[in-house]
Amino acid sequence: MKRQTHSSSIGEICLASVFMMMAGVAAASLPEPMAWFAMNEVGEAGTVIDASGNGRDLTMGANVQIVDAGRYGRALKFSGTPADWARFTCPAVTNTTITFWINRDAQDSSITNASGTELNTIPYLLNTGYSGFGMNYARNTVGVSFIDQANNPQSNFYAFNTVARSAWHHIAITVEHAGTDTVSGFEILNCTSYLDGFFQKSIVWTNNAAMRTGDQTATIGNSGAGSNRPTSGLMSDIRFYDQALTLAQVVQVASQGCGVGGPELVMHWPFDEMTANGDGTFATPEATGSGAVMTLGKNMTLADDGAIGKAACFRGTNGLGGQATSISRPIYEFTAACWVRRSSQAHLYDALVDNPYPRLFDGFASSGGGGYCIFDDLAGNGRGFSLMPAGAGTTMKAKSLHALCDIDVWSHLVMVTRYITEGADAGKGIVDFYVNGEPVHSYTIHDVFDLVPVTADRQFWFGNSTGGYDASRYFCGELDDFRIYDGALSSNEVKRVYRGLAAISAGQDFTVTGASAVLAGTVGHQAEGTLRKGYAGATDWSLVSAPEGGEGAAILQPEAAQTSVTLPVAGEYVFRFTISDLGAATSDDITVTRVAEDTANAAPTVSLAASATVTLPSPLVLTATVSDDDRPAPSALRTRWTKTSGPGGVWFEPVDAASPQAYFSVGGTYVLTCRADDGQAQTAADVTVTVADAADGAALTNGLTHCWTLEGQTLPFGTDAVTGTPLSSTPDYVTRIYAPGSLGNGIRCMGAHLSYFNTGLVLAETKDPNMTKNWWPLERYQTVSAWIKIDSADTNEVLGANILMMPMTLGIRYDEKGTSAQTGGFCIHQQGSTTVDGGSIGWAQYFYPPPAVSPADRWMHICAVVDRRYGTDMEMWYDGVKQTRLNSGSCPGRMSGNTILLGGHSRADGNDYNGCWTNAVSGDFYSRTFPGVIDEVRIWTRKLSEGEIRYLAANPVIDPNRAPAVDVPDVPARAVEKRVTALTAVAFDDALPAGEALRYAWRVLSDNAADAVFGDAAARETTFTARVAGAYKIQLAVSDGERITYSQICTVEVTVAGTVFSLR
Incomplete structure (x- = not known):
C-alpha cells in the first residue's frame, strides 16, 4: 500500500550518513567562539559545558531546564520565573558577536509586587557586564532592543522590529570598535543586527564611558540571578565571539546550527483533494503539517490528469484562486517550486478582461512588507513567467520571459531567491529561474534588488492576485505540487525536486517459519509515470507494527533496500519502505508473517534454460518457471535473481520477477541464479549466459547526429539535443501541439493537411563528388528510431501518414498505399536518385507488415535502418523485433536539400508520393498526418547493431542511472x-x-x-x-x-x- 508522507528538514534526509564525511563542504572560515553553549553536554554540577573548550561553563537557575526541543539539538527552557536564569563568566572584549536561536512564548510571564504592579515590564534575553551590553524587549511585544549599558545614560538600539513569537529565529549582533572620536575622545562602536542570517539594521555608538576590562558575568534569560525580568521561551546554540563576524560568517552560523542545517520545506500543497467549506469556497490541505490550509475559490476544480495525481484547475473569469497564510515567521531567502500547465485557452478568457499579467503566485502585501509575484507574461509572447519583487514596479516587469513554459504540457517551474553576503551588493538578492530542472535565467549582478522578507502570517495568493477570488489577474491552466522552501535550494536540489522520488516497492507480503527474514525492496530509476526522468531519493525501512512480544524486531540495515530483520515471536509484522528527499516522502508497506514450521511443506521448484546468449547492449529476457505447494500458509512464493559469476556487472529489472530483463556491463560468460523461497525452504537454478560485444563496439552516442527527446530537458522543448537547433515550426496549439509522450512530452499533429513540425535540419550526409545532380551520399546508412502511439479516436482518414520525412527523398510512413495485406503496416519510402551516368532510378517502397499488437493507444518503438547509398540493405524493427519485408525492389536515396519534417506532410495536393492520395470514395485527399503522438526521435549516420536496436526498444531513456x-x-x-x-x-x-x-x-x-x-x-x-x-x-x-x-x-x-x- 503506497503512502504519501512528508518531513521537514533537508538536513535530515541526505543521501546516506555513511558518505557525509567523504563529501566535504566548502564554507566561510569561522573563528572559534570564546564561549559556546550547544547544550549537548552537562557537567556533574548541573552546568552546561562550554563547547568552545575554554571552560566558561554555564550555571543555571533552579527553574531552567534543558529540553530536546532546540532548533538544532537541545535548548534552554525559561518559564518566566525569577529562578529562570543562566550565567557564565568571561573576559570583556572590544569587538564581539553574540548569536543564538530563540523561540519566545506567545506571552511573557507576569510577576507583580504586593500592590499588583507589574515588575516584568522589560524581559531580558541578555544582561551582562560583558563589555556593558544587554538585550531586552518590552513585555509581550515582537521587537528586540540591544543596549550599551556602559554609556551614561545607556544607549538603546532597536535592533529588531519583528522577531515573531512561537517560532524559531536566529539572532546575531556584532559590535566592532571603529577607533576614537578625535573631538570627544569617546570610543566609536559600529553595531549591526541580523535576523535569520539577514541584515536588519546598523548604528554607530559613541561610548562615553571607558570600555570594561577584566572578567565579567553575563546573565542569559533574565536581568540577573533571581531577578524579576525573566524571558519565557527557548534559547539554543548560544555563541559569543571575540570579534565582529562578517555577513558571510553570520549566514554560516545561522545555517549550520549545531553542525546541521539546510532549507526546510515549510509549505506544500499537492492539490490531490479538496473539501467544501460551506460558504462556496473549498479547502485543500497542506502536507508538511504547518497548518497553512489553502482556501480555493468557488469556481475552482481539481483536474484528474495532474503532473502528480490531481491538480488545481483555473478556468473562467471569476471565483478563481487559492489563498493561504504563510508560517508564523518571516521568509527571506526562499525557493518556490510547482508544476504548471498553461492552457491554450488563456487568450480566449483574457480577451474578456484586462489581464495581461495573470498571477501564478502573489505574495505581495496590501501595503509594505515586501513579497514577490510570479506572473504569466501574456503581454510578451505568452510563453514566459517573470518575477516582480515588491516595490520593483515596471522595472522588473520589463525583464520578462525568464522562464519559458510551453502551452498545454506540464512544466516544472522553480524560482530561487539567493542572498548576496559579500562585496558591494552584500545584503541584496538575486533570482534564478529553472524549468524542468535546468537553469533558464539568472539575474546578473546588475539586476540585484533589495531582498525584502515576506512577513510572518502573510496571505499568499495562487492563480490570482491579492485582489481576491474575483480579481482580474487569474491564471488560466493547472497548478500541481506547489512547494515553498525557507532557503535557496542549490541547482542539484532543484533538479532533484523536478525529478521527484524514484518509484519503490516493498514487495509482496510473505511468510517465514524462522526468527529472521529478508526484506527486499525495489527502487526504480525514476519517479512513477512518464513525465520525469532521473533518480532522486534515499531509502529507509521502519517497523510499523508487531505482535505482542515482537516489538523488539530489529532491522539490521534500515537504509538498504535489501536487509535482514529479526522476528522475535510468531505473528504479523508490518514494515514500511520509504524513499524521501527534500522534504517529501512516499512509502510502501509489507506484511511479514512468522508461523510455525510446516512439516508437510515441499520446497519450491525452479526451472530455466541451461544457457542463453545476447549481444550488447541489448538486455536479455530471462524466463524462470517457478511453482510451489502453497505451504506454509499463508503462502507467498518469492523469487530473486543474483549474479553468481561473470566479468562485469549485471542489473536485473525487476530483480524479484520470474521473467526480468538482465543488463550487462561487458561481454563474457556469466552464471546467473534464480532463487525461489516459500518462507521455509529455498530452491535455486542457474543459467549460463554468453554475452557478445556489439559488432562495432560503438556506444549509442556514437554517430548520433540528431536527437529530439521532447521531454523538456532543453528549451524550447523541440530543440535537437545534438545541434542545439530548435524546431523551426513550433506548436500553434490547434493543429500542432505538445502532448504527453513515452517519457516527458511528445509532438502531436492534428490537422488533416499541412500539419507538421519542421526541424529546420537535414540528414548528416556528404555529396558524392563523382555526381553532378541528384547526388548519392557518401555515407551509406541512416538509422531512425522513434516511439509512437496511435490515437484510436483520431478522425483523419490517413494514408501514408508520415512519422518522419524529407520531401523528395525519404519517408518513414504508417499505412502506406500498397496491397491489402499491407494495411496498417509501415513503409520506408526512398526516392529520386540517378546513376553516375545520369540514368533515372526513380523511387522504391519497402513495405512491412502490421504489428502483431496494434500501436493504437499504446507506445511502440520503431527503428528503420535506411541504406541511403544503394537501397539494398533496408531493415524495419518493431519493439526490438526485426520484420520481414513484403515486397521487392530497391532505390538509392538522393540528397534533396529539403529539411526533415516530423508528424505530417508539407503538401496537400494529389501528387501521390510527394503529395496526398485521392480518396476514391469521397473525392477528397487522404491525410498524410500521423494519427497520434511521436516521441524520442533519434537519427544515427550509421547502421545500428541488433543489440543496440533491442536496447532502444527496451529503454525510452537511453541512459537511466543504475545503482552500482x-x-x-x-x-x-x-x-x-x-x-x-x-x-x-x-x-x-x-x-x-x-x-x-x-x-x-x-x-x-x-x-x-x-x-x-x-x-x-x-x-x-x-x-x-x-x-x-x-x-x-x-x-x-x-x-x-x-x-x-x-x-x-x-x-x-x-x-x-x-x-x-x-x-x-
Whole structure:
C-alpha cells in the first residue's frame, strides 16, 4: 500500500550518513567562539559545558531546564520565573558577536509586587557586564532592543522590529570598535543586527564611558540571578565571539546550527483533494503539517490528469484562486517550486478582461512588507513567467520571459531567491529561474534588488492576485505540487525536486517459519509515470507494527533496500519502505508473517534454460518457471535473481520477477541464479549466459547526429539535443501541439493537411563528388528510431501518414498505399536518385507488415535502418523485433536539400508520393498526418547493431542511472585478533552520473564495531583489524554520487591470538 508522507528538514534526509564525511563542504572560515553553549553536554554540577573548550561553563537557575526541543539539538527552557536564569563568566572584549536561536512564548510571564504592579515590564534575553551590553524587549511585544549599558545614560538600539513569537529565529549582533572620536575622545562602536542570517539594521555608538576590562558575568534569560525580568521561551546554540563576524560568517552560523542545517520545506500543497467549506469556497490541505490550509475559490476544480495525481484547475473569469497564510515567521531567502500547465485557452478568457499579467503566485502585501509575484507574461509572447519583487514596479516587469513554459504540457517551474553576503551588493538578492530542472535565467549582478522578507502570517495568493477570488489577474491552466522552501535550494536540489522520488516497492507480503527474514525492496530509476526522468531519493525501512512480544524486531540495515530483520515471536509484522528527499516522502508497506514450521511443506521448484546468449547492449529476457505447494500458509512464493559469476556487472529489472530483463556491463560468460523461497525452504537454478560485444563496439552516442527527446530537458522543448537547433515550426496549439509522450512530452499533429513540425535540419550526409545532380551520399546508412502511439479516436482518414520525412527523398510512413495485406503496416519510402551516368532510378517502397499488437493507444518503438547509398540493405524493427519485408525492389536515396519534417506532410495536393492520395470514395485527399503522438526521435549516420536496436526498444531513456553493481566482497571467514587482514571488493558502474567516480565505505554492522578498525574505510582495497575476538559483520557501501548499493554482509570470526613458544 503506497503512502504519501512528508518531513521537514533537508538536513535530515541526505543521501546516506555513511558518505557525509567523504563529501566535504566548502564554507566561510569561522573563528572559534570564546564561549559556546550547544547544550549537548552537562557537567556533574548541573552546568552546561562550554563547547568552545575554554571552560566558561554555564550555571543555571533552579527553574531552567534543558529540553530536546532546540532548533538544532537541545535548548534552554525559561518559564518566566525569577529562578529562570543562566550565567557564565568571561573576559570583556572590544569587538564581539553574540548569536543564538530563540523561540519566545506567545506571552511573557507576569510577576507583580504586593500592590499588583507589574515588575516584568522589560524581559531580558541578555544582561551582562560583558563589555556593558544587554538585550531586552518590552513585555509581550515582537521587537528586540540591544543596549550599551556602559554609556551614561545607556544607549538603546532597536535592533529588531519583528522577531515573531512561537517560532524559531536566529539572532546575531556584532559590535566592532571603529577607533576614537578625535573631538570627544569617546570610543566609536559600529553595531549591526541580523535576523535569520539577514541584515536588519546598523548604528554607530559613541561610548562615553571607558570600555570594561577584566572578567565579567553575563546573565542569559533574565536581568540577573533571581531577578524579576525573566524571558519565557527557548534559547539554543548560544555563541559569543571575540570579534565582529562578517555577513558571510553570520549566514554560516545561522545555517549550520549545531553542525546541521539546510532549507526546510515549510509549505506544500499537492492539490490531490479538496473539501467544501460551506460558504462556496473549498479547502485543500497542506502536507508538511504547518497548518497553512489553502482556501480555493468557488469556481475552482481539481483536474484528474495532474503532473502528480490531481491538480488545481483555473478556468473562467471569476471565483478563481487559492489563498493561504504563510508560517508564523518571516521568509527571506526562499525557493518556490510547482508544476504548471498553461492552457491554450488563456487568450480566449483574457480577451474578456484586462489581464495581461495573470498571477501564478502573489505574495505581495496590501501595503509594505515586501513579497514577490510570479506572473504569466501574456503581454510578451505568452510563453514566459517573470518575477516582480515588491516595490520593483515596471522595472522588473520589463525583464520578462525568464522562464519559458510551453502551452498545454506540464512544466516544472522553480524560482530561487539567493542572498548576496559579500562585496558591494552584500545584503541584496538575486533570482534564478529553472524549468524542468535546468537553469533558464539568472539575474546578473546588475539586476540585484533589495531582498525584502515576506512577513510572518502573510496571505499568499495562487492563480490570482491579492485582489481576491474575483480579481482580474487569474491564471488560466493547472497548478500541481506547489512547494515553498525557507532557503535557496542549490541547482542539484532543484533538479532533484523536478525529478521527484524514484518509484519503490516493498514487495509482496510473505511468510517465514524462522526468527529472521529478508526484506527486499525495489527502487526504480525514476519517479512513477512518464513525465520525469532521473533518480532522486534515499531509502529507509521502519517497523510499523508487531505482535505482542515482537516489538523488539530489529532491522539490521534500515537504509538498504535489501536487509535482514529479526522476528522475535510468531505473528504479523508490518514494515514500511520509504524513499524521501527534500522534504517529501512516499512509502510502501509489507506484511511479514512468522508461523510455525510446516512439516508437510515441499520446497519450491525452479526451472530455466541451461544457457542463453545476447549481444550488447541489448538486455536479455530471462524466463524462470517457478511453482510451489502453497505451504506454509499463508503462502507467498518469492523469487530473486543474483549474479553468481561473470566479468562485469549485471542489473536485473525487476530483480524479484520470474521473467526480468538482465543488463550487462561487458561481454563474457556469466552464471546467473534464480532463487525461489516459500518462507521455509529455498530452491535455486542457474543459467549460463554468453554475452557478445556489439559488432562495432560503438556506444549509442556514437554517430548520433540528431536527437529530439521532447521531454523538456532543453528549451524550447523541440530543440535537437545534438545541434542545439530548435524546431523551426513550433506548436500553434490547434493543429500542432505538445502532448504527453513515452517519457516527458511528445509532438502531436492534428490537422488533416499541412500539419507538421519542421526541424529546420537535414540528414548528416556528404555529396558524392563523382555526381553532378541528384547526388548519392557518401555515407551509406541512416538509422531512425522513434516511439509512437496511435490515437484510436483520431478522425483523419490517413494514408501514408508520415512519422518522419524529407520531401523528395525519404519517408518513414504508417499505412502506406500498397496491397491489402499491407494495411496498417509501415513503409520506408526512398526516392529520386540517378546513376553516375545520369540514368533515372526513380523511387522504391519497402513495405512491412502490421504489428502483431496494434500501436493504437499504446507506445511502440520503431527503428528503420535506411541504406541511403544503394537501397539494398533496408531493415524495419518493431519493439526490438526485426520484420520481414513484403515486397521487392530497391532505390538509392538522393540528397534533396529539403529539411526533415516530423508528424505530417508539407503538401496537400494529389501528387501521390510527394503529395496526398485521392480518396476514391469521397473525392477528397487522404491525410498524410500521423494519427497520434511521436516521441524520442533519434537519427544515427550509421547502421545500428541488433543489440543496440533491442536496447532502444527496451529503454525510452537511453541512459537511466543504475545503482552500482557490487560483487560479494573478498572477506576471509576467519581472522586473528590484532592481526591485519586484507579486504577487497569489485564494483561495476554505468558511468552515470557523468563525471562521478565511485566512492567506497567499509563498515562493521555488528555491535562490536568499536573494537575494529579499517586501514582506509574509503578505499576499495583495504585492511581490517579487530582488537578483540568475536564475530564481525562487515559490509561495503558503494555510491555513484546519486545511488548507493550495499554489498552482501560478510561475517568474520576473529579468534584469540595464540602464544608462540620457541624450543631449543
